Amino acid sequence: YRQYKRRFAGLFGFIILAIVTGMPWPWFGPISNNASDDFDISLDQVNWLGNIVSCVAVPVSLLVPLLCTRFGIRRCAEAGVVTLLVSGWVRYAGTITSLSSENAYVLLIFGQFFSAISQPVFQVLGPKYSEMWFDLKGRTTATMVIAVANPIGGAIGQLLSPLVGTARQSVLILAIISTAVTPALFLIESEPPSPPTYAGSKAPQSLYSLLLAMVGKVSPEDPAYMAPRERLDFTIVTLVFWLFLSTKYRYSTWHSQEPEGYSDATSGLFGATLLFSGILASVITAPLFDRVLTHHLGITIKIFVPIVAGAWLSMIWAVKPNNTGGIFAVMIIIGIGSITMLPVGLELGVELTRNADGSSAILWCVGNAFGIIFILAEGALRASSTASPPYNMHAAFVLHGVVVMVVGASVIFLRAKQVRREMDERM
Numbered sequence: 415y416r417q418y419k420r421r422f423a424g425l426f427g428f429i430i431l432a433i434v435t436g437m438p439w440p441w442f443g444p445i446s447n448n449a450s451d452d453f454d455i456s457l458d459q460v461n462w463l464g465n466i467v468s469c470v471a472v473p474v475s476l477l478v479p480l481l482c483t484r485f486g487i488r489r490c491a492e493a494g495v496v497t498l499l500v501s502g503w504v505r506y507a508g509t510i511t512s513l514s515s516e517n518a519y520v521l522l523i524f525g526q527f528f529s530a531i532s533q534p535v536f537q538v539l540g541p542k543y544s545e546m547w548f549d550l551k552g553r554t555t556a557t558m559v560i561a562v563a564n565p566i567g568g569a570i571g572q573l574l575s576p577l578v579g580t581a582r583q584s585v586l587i588l589a590i591i592s593t594a595v596t597p598a599l600f601l602i603e604s605e606p607p608s609p610p611t612y613a614g615s616k617a618p619q620s621l622y623s624l625l626l627a628m629v630g631k632v633s634p635e636d637p638a639y640m641a642p643r644e645r646l647d648f649t650i651v652t653l654v655f656w657l658f659l660s661t662k663y664r665y666s667t668w669h670s671q672e673p674e675g676y677s678d679a680t681s682g683l684f685g686a687t688l689l690f691s692g693i694l695a696s697v698i699t700a701p702l703f704d705r706v707l708t709h710h711l712g713i714t715i716k717i718f719v720p721i722v723a724g725a726w727l728s729m730i731w732a733v734k735p736n737n738t739g740g741i742f743a744v745m746i747i748i749g750i751g752s753i754t755m756l757p758v759g760l761e762l763g764v765e766l767t768r769n770a771d772g773s774s775a776i777l778w779c780v781g782n783a784f785g786i787i788f789i790l791a792e793g794a795l796r797a798s799s800t801a802s803p804p805y806n807m808h809a810a811f812v813l814h815g816v817v818v819m820v821v822g823a824s825v826i827f828l829r830a831k832q833v834r835r836e837m838d839e840r841m
Contacts, residue, residue, distance in 0.1 A: 415549070415608065415609060415610055415611055415612075415614075415615075416606075416608045416610065417547070417548065417549055417552075417606075417610045418547070418606050418607075420603065420606075421547035421548060421556075421606070423601040424543065424547060424601050424602045424603055425543070425547075425556055425559065425560070426598070426601060427491075427598040427599065427600075427601030427602045428491075428536060428539075428540065428543060428560050428563070428602065429559055429560060429563045430563075430595050430598040431491070431494065431495065431498070431536050431595060431598050431599070432536040432537070432540070432560055432563035432564050432567065433563045433564070433566055433567035433570065434498065434567060434591055434592060434595045435494065435498055435529065435532045435533040435535070435536055435564070435567065436533060436563065436564040436565065436566070436567025436568045436571065437567045437568065437570060437571035437574075437588065437591070438467060438501065438505075438525075438526060438529035438533075438571065438588065439464055439467040439468065439529070439530075439533065439568060439571070440464060440568045440571050440572045441463075441464075441571045441572075441575045441584070441588060442460050442463045442464060442575070442581075443464060443572060443575075444572050444573075444575055444576045445575050445576050445581050445584060446460045446461070448580065448581045449463075449581040451581075452580060452581040452582055453508075453515055453518050453519060453522070453581065454515035455515055455518075455519050459519060462523070463522060463523065463526050464526075465786070466523060466526050466527060466530060467526050467529060467530040467533065468530075468782055468785065468786045468789075469530075469786060470527055470530035470531065471530045471533055471534045471778075471782055472779050472782050472783045472786070473779075474530065474531050474534045475534040475537070475538055475775045475778045475779040475782065476621065476775050476776075476779055478490060478534055478535055478538040478539065478771065478775055479538065479620070479621040479769075479771035479772045479774075479775045480620070480621055481493065482538075482539060482542060482618070482771045483618050483619075483620050483621075483771075486604035486605070487539055487542060487543055487546065487602065487603075487604040487605070488602055488603055488604040489604075490535055490539060491535065491536070491539070491599055491602045492599060493531075493535065494531070494532040494535030494536055495532070495596050495598075495599045497528045497529070497531040497532040498528075498529065498532040498592050498595075498596070499592060499593060499596055500528045501525045501526070501527075501528035501529035501531075501532065501592065502525070502529075502588060502589035502590075502591075502592030502593060503525075503589050503593075504521055504524050504525040504528060505521065505522055505524075505525025505526065505529075505585050505588065505589060506525075506585050506586055506589040507521045507525075508520070508521030508522040508525065508585070509582040509585050509586065511582075522585075533564070534775075534778060536560070536563075536564070537560075537561070537564055537774070537778050538771055538774045538775045538778055539771060539774075540556075540557055540560035540561055540760065540774065541557050541760050541761065541763075541764050541770040541771070541773070541774045542618075542770040542771040542774065543556070543560070543602075544556040544557045544560070544770075545611075545613055545614050545764065545770045546604075546605050546606065546609070546610075546614050547605075547606055547610060547614070548610055549610040549611055550611060550704070550708065550835065550838055550839070551704050551705060552704055553611075553704065553761070554700055554703040554704045554757060554758070554761050555700040555701050555703075555704050557757045557760055557761055558696055558700035558703075558756075558757035559700070561756045561757045561760055562692075562693055562696050562697075562753060562756065562757070565689055565693070565753070566689075566693060569686070569689050569690070571588075574587070575588075611838045612837055612838045612840075612841035613768070613834050613837065613838050616637070616768075618771070619637065619638050619768070619769045619772065620772070621769075621771075621772040621775060621776075623636075623638035623769070623772075624638060624767055624769045624772040624773065624776070626638065627639060627640040627645070627767070628640065628645055628648070628649075630642070630645070637768070638768075638769065640766070640767060643829060643831075644766045644767070644831070644833070646827065647712075647766050647828055647829055647830050647831075648763060648766045648767055648773070650824045650825060650827060650828050651715075651759055651762055651763055651766065651777070651828070651830070652763075652776060652777055652780050652781075653780075653821050653824055654715065654719055654759065654821060654822070654824065654825060655756075655759045655760075655763075655777045655780070655781045656780060656781045656784040656785065656821070657719065657722060657723065657726075657752070657818055657821055657822060658722070658752045658753070658755045658756050658759055658781075659752075659756065659778075659781035659782070659784075659785060660726075660752070660784075660785060660788065660814075660818070680738065683742075684741055684742070684745050685745075687742055687745040687746060687749065688745040688746075688748055688749040689749060689753070690749070691745070691746045691749035691750050692748075692749035692750055692751075692752060692753025692754060693753060695749070695750040695753065695754045696753050696754050696756075696757070699754050700757060703757075703758060703761075708835070709832060709835065711758050711761060711762045711765065711830060711832060712762065712828055712829065712830025712831075712832070713830075714755070714758060715755060715758060715759070715762065715825060715828065715830065716825045716826075716828055716830075718751045718754070718755050719751075719755075719822045719825045720822055720825070721747065721751050722747070722748055722751035722752050722755075722818075722822070723818045723819050723821070723822030723823075724819075725744050725747040725748045725751065726748060726814060726815050726818040726819075727815035727816075727818065727819050728744055728815075729741075729744060729811045729814070729815060730808070730811045730812050730815050732744050733807070733808070733811055735803065759777065760773075760774055760777060762830055762832075763776070763777050764834060765830070765831075765832040765833055765834045765835060766830070766831075766833065768833065768834050768837075788813075788814065788817075791810075791813065792807065792810035792813060792814060793810075795807070795809040795810040795813060796809075796810060797809065
């Protein structure tokens with residue numbers, strides 16, 4: 415077993431592409447009013463420019479491991495870059511002023527549709543790339559930086575889109591950025607000449623074999639076999655992963671919601687605090703999981719999940735007028751606990767299934783699906799204009815807090831034996 419320096423070039427390529435593919439989803443949120451006026455479309459139509467990315471990404475997540483098993487990491491990355499490039503310029507074609515509002519909107523939607531195909535590629539393949547190129551001392555760190563790159567891209571998109579001119583001009587800027595990063599593809603290779611670990615040397619397993627293993631339809635002699643306890647643990651990790659991923663969705667919705675009368679700027683700062691505190695904590699903690707807490711991923715999740723769940727529940731009472739400091743404090747706790755645990759959840763999924771891209775696909779698919787459901791449900795629970803304060807989100811916070819507590823309680827039953835690591839250390 416050996417490692418190659420070129421693994422860092424590929425990691426850099428993954429990070430750059432994951433950042434840029436994360437930008438289109440929230441791009442129109444901060445400029446929704448300007449986009450509505452420029453393209454002569456309704457605010458609901460503008461909202462669906464973001465919603466379609468989330469909706470399409472759910473089924474596409476499940477297709478990525480099928481393509482990876484057949485064609486390898488590099489070919490999947492090529493597909494992601496092509497659809498990213500197409501999305502940028504199809505979207506820009508919708509800015510031609512001679513088009514009717516209906517035709518312009520069709521092109522904008524198609525552009526967002528193609529970007530929804532590219533985003534899951536670099537989300538799902540992160541743990542697989544880490545397994546193929548990094549040893550036990552760097553695998554979790556590599557998974558972390560790729561996983562965190564996507565929400566960083568979302569944050570950059572939301573910060574950048576209002577700063578680059580009109581809505582039409584911002585679409586051009588996004589197309590230029592999407593084109594400029596395409597050379598990063600050439601840094602990514604499918605696999606090294608020699609694997610870094612035993613897990614990296616094994617033939618890839620299909621998503622279908624993982625689904626069969628999850629329902630107990632695989633014999634114990636099959637490499638895809640999962641013991642009943644492993645199946646239970648992976649189910650718990652899948653549910654808990656949504657809890658961590660909900661931070662990403664909450665960050666985006668803080669910009670379009672003004673809970674309890676807080677201004678748009680203050681709401682945006684709440685979301686930024688949530689995200690950037692988690693990113694900073696992830697950068698600090700990821701090497702610890704590779705070198706110090708190497709055998710304690712499950713214990714870490716069992717500690718952090720109740721803290722994060724309790725913080726979400728406390729939002730029911732924290733979000734009230736004139737409590738800015740309290741909300742910022744809760745946002746920091748949630749950000750640190752959730753985003754730090756995203757790569758841990760991804761790595762633990764691989765440990766339990768021994769199927770890097772298949773487990774990652776299921777985690778991202780289920781997490782994104784629940785995220786969409788709760789964004790729509792919480793939007794429907796928003797108070798009316800006659801409420802006090804108008805349009806407050808109290809009922810939505812009650813729903814979110816209660817569900818998170820119920821999901822978080824499931825970690826009591828988590829054992830989380832790190833089977834893949836044990837095999838790598840033994841072989």
